[in-house]
Amino acid sequence: MSSPPSSTPPRGTSARRATIIDVAARAGVSRQTVTRAVNDMPGISAATRERVLRAAQELNYRPSRFGRGLVEQGPTTLGVVIKDLSNSFFAELGAALVRSSAPHGWNVVLAEIDHAPEPERVAVELSRRVDAIVGYGVDIDDIRGAIGMPVVHLDGSARQAESAGVVQFGAAAAMDDLARHLEVSGVRRPMVLDLAMAGAAGPSIRAQGLVAALDRIRGAAAAPVVAVDARDGHRDVLEAVLADGADALIAFNDELAVRLLHGLRSLGVDVPGRVRVVGVDGLAISGLVTPELTTLAIDIAEIAEQTVALVAGMLEGAVPLHGEQALRTVPYRLLVRDSA
Amino acid sequence: MSSPPSSTPPRGTSARRATIIDVAARAGVSRQTVTRAVNDMPGISAATRERVLRAAQELNYRPSRFGRGLVEQGPTTLGVVIKDLSNSFFAELGAALVRSSAPHGWNVVLAEIDHAPEPERVAVELSRRVDAIVGYGVDIDDIRGAIGMPVVHLDGSARQAESAGVVQFGAAAAMDDLARHLEVSGVRRPMVLDLAMAGAAGPSIRAQGLVAALDRIRGAAAAPVVAVDARDGHRDVLEAVLADGADALIAFNDELAVRLLHGLRSLGVDVPGRVRVVGVDGLAISGLVTPELTTLAIDIAEIAEQTVALVAGMLEGAVPLHGEQALRTVPYRLLVRDSA
DNA sequence: CTGAAAGCGCTAACAC
């Protein structure tokens, strides 16, 4: 691959995508006739259609969706920016957003931050291709070019509502419920198992919230936070916290909790007898493991509904792009099952 | 703006989306100046920018992504049509496709068939908005309008390769391995638990393949196929098949298998002692339940890679849109763990 | 710093 000195477009396979004009020229017809052939419209002879289609094929012609959208008024497109799609919670949320968008006739473009070549550019790029942006880690300042574009932060803070829409995940009440539940269950040394985020300095917001809530358990010292790797075996960590006297493990999310449960089982540790385990999210799997997982559950479908409704309102101009009216809250609820 | 006598657009909230021209008029500047303000470009005075932005805001102006894409040559957009995103396998596949597309700089539009208002129109509609289509249940004949558009069937048949690209999931070999494994384990009465699909007449293709493979177990009669509901408790079904003497349950997929495991546990039935359980897919959860699930696993990331590579080849014109060269196969592999 | 002109690729409406 010889790189030309200046800006000569690559010659080889993809010189320049063929347009309707190229096809028209090659088939010796007008552009309109090409349109008719390609879109299977009436008012064209079979012979001509054949000829046009052949020309199109030879040129590897594909209609530009932009030209088409311009004249046809394409559907609203929602850009969804997800941190990490291999995280079940995010994956389910993405799916729910797709589903909630369908009744509106919207298209949904899904983009992932964590595994992107240029993570910080994902949202910016996407914002130029869609009508609204929803997601995590979207830096509103980066999108200032997108004047008037609805932006909704998922799991955002009230502060973020000063500059964009926010769907808040209300965890405080449920965390308090959890602390109370653990307290009456006799827990005295709860520990928070946080997910080790790349590049994160301290504990996650969620872990901090958990610690704060747990702090209200009488007779218990401040709950320690232990960062664990998302995909690891956790065996060492488990042995360590057990040796440290932990009698309740609050995991960052259900996925981690289920892994913990699995690890404890292979260690022969009784749950909830010897140690209790709690997850966060309320994913389907949490109800399918043994013992069934006690968890702080949030209704993902509800989040998606609220989000889409909020965006729809913004698009119509019925809801301001930021401020109080652009703030929604979906609560977590304590789901007591067998593991704690 | 004097509205012409005849086609007055609706006045209310959503009259007609404001264009750059409306903004220019309102701000008393040229379109180009609006572009400069909106895109945060240099060569414009702060005062003018302010004025333009205000006008834009007042008109609820958002740039059209089509007009923009037309002149800017937007990225390739891949349309992914998934049957049911609440099925973990499909959700993971969708996520994997997003991830595999990122290095190419492609955008991915995800659409779901099963919960769409008009299921049969999903793929057709989408095909007019994207550069290539990948997915399940895409009727190639419906998309004939999309001349030259790459279409790839996921989990397709060799026959479908006559008209489109296909990524085949090769199950035969793994199913044979499974049958052999069950045979030497002493299984004599395996049963297939199929997912009851709405509107499906008989057993799924997968169930049929399983039955065919199981048929080779010496001393066993043809394996019965029992259709079960995706979300149900399965208790009745479980009791029935157990009463019927089943000593191995092959589930349509891991999700069902995990539910089965859960049901069996609450029934106090020993797995694999009393009955063995096998899943299909190889999802993450299959390794996190007790006993760990024996399953026919397929590499989802590999499927996504192959699919994206195939589409890329088609887009470049390097790979034909159908035929042998447009056929790829990703195999299932028998993953023997504890449940069978 | 601002504006005018050209053109991106396509289709609807109206000729012929």
Added chain:
DNA sequence: GTGTTAGCGCTTTCAG
């Protein structure tokens, strides 16, 4: 049956 005309909304020249 086919071609011509006129945009769709935006950004990129190039002139002022």
